[in-house]
Amino acid sequence: MRRVVRGLILDLFGVLVSGNPRIFYEELILTSSIVLDNRVWRNLYAKASSGDIDYKTFVEDIAVQISLLPDEIEGRLEDVISKNVSIINSGDALLSHLEETGVPFVILTNSISEWVEITLEKLNILGLASPIVISSAIRVRKPRPRAYMLAAEALGRTAQDLVYLGDEDEDVRGAKDVGMYSVFIAGEDEVSLSCDYQISNLSEIMDLSFVRFEP
Numbered sequence: 001m002r003r004v005v006r007g008l009i010l011d012l013f014g015v016l017v018s019g020n021p022r023i024f025y026e027e028l029i030l031t032s033s034i035v036l037d038n039r040v041w042r043n044l045y046a047k048a049s050s051g052d053i054d055y056k057t058f059v060e061d062i063a064v065q066i067s068l069l070p071d072e073i074e075g076r077l078e079d080v081i082s083k084n085v086s087i088i089n090s091g092d093a094l095l096s097h098l099e100e101t102g103v104p105f106v107i108l109t110n111s112i113s114e115w116v117e118i119t120l121e122k123l124n125i126l127g128l129a130s131p132i133v134i135s136s137a138i139r140v141r142k143p144r145p146r147a148y149m150l151a152a153e154a155l156g157r158t159a160q161d162l163v164y165l166g167d168e169d170e171d172v173r174g175a176k177d178v179g180m181y182s183v184f185i186a187g188e189d190e191v192s193l194s195c196d197y198q199i200s201n202l203s204e205i206m207d208l209s210f211v212r213f214e215p
Contacts, residue, residue, distance in 0.1 A: 163211060
């Protein structure tokens, strides 16, 4: 028996769009010839993407670490992000398919609002006809249950009505824990022990025989 679902929740980085904080960090170090401890970067990113500090503070704290002006860091970060994001294969086709078939969807991402804006502008998808729920804005990250529930609210659906598609095992597990049908595609993690279903290519989400999408 096929499960009836009424919407889709998609991760952004790693699922629809290439690039992630690790890549941005490595490129920043490489292209700027600076020394910045990875633990410091990860700690500041975790705070900024959780909304515990704003983006201005995030940039200023990095600038202090490497003795550069905040404006320089912000500019270099924008360049690094712009150069390292692209639509993942089948991403455009999936977005078109969802809009053509009328399947409501929301993007739920652990990220920083300013980075998402840079990404959408670079990829010319600023007019995306779907809500985008960003951890820094809602002040909670996946896999915390509230992140998924806020994404469900953005669609006006219950968690049980939705499919979640992600590339990290703990995020897939978090979706499953709140009642969503969880689909995993290899990305940040190569395998998932938590998902309900695993796909190898993004295009497969357009033809899941075990679910039936309804408005």
